[in-house]
Amino acid sequence: FAQLPAGEVDRLLAQANRAELQKLVLRHLINARVPFETFKGAVTSAPTLGGEGVELNGDQPPTIGGAPVIQADVMATNGVVHVLGWVIPAPAPAPAS
Template structure:
């Protein structure tokens, strides 16, 4: 799937499989950022990935008092620049996210990020690329 006419947010909305992610991005106030020039690489958890979190986790995170925590979690899913799956094939990398944290990208057997597998790669958008992942990334404690 390639969408070279829509930005990352509009592509995620149109796909219909990222309602929890779009709601979280909206609650965190990151819509305008992700509609910006970029380019960005977004590792987008599917709705099934959000559903796999412990009960109440998403509801708790989107409460207004948890905006900083929600923002930190969401920024773990965004890398600066446009990184396609082929760019990491055969490599182990530890890039910094746009939030400043480091994540581990393993391209030696498919692609995974901090253990979450990329299930759909290289959804090109006007301001970057989306890779669908099967889990929500959480900060390392």
């Protein structure tokens, strides 16, 4: 989150923007243990708790949602953390038909 533009974290923490902050955080959470080994050398996707799909790219260098994986497989008692180089951006809006 330190990579966000100056003032963005303060903006997101404002009460009026709590829904936006929640959506941003939930874009980074998958309701399953997904160690790097499960997508190493492959490209797949997984649903996030925010309801969006996120791409898991196990090629070199590995990325999640387009963000580089700085450190994979930090084991926690309630899951697996992959440290990312930046915040996963919101998906692009669907093209108008």
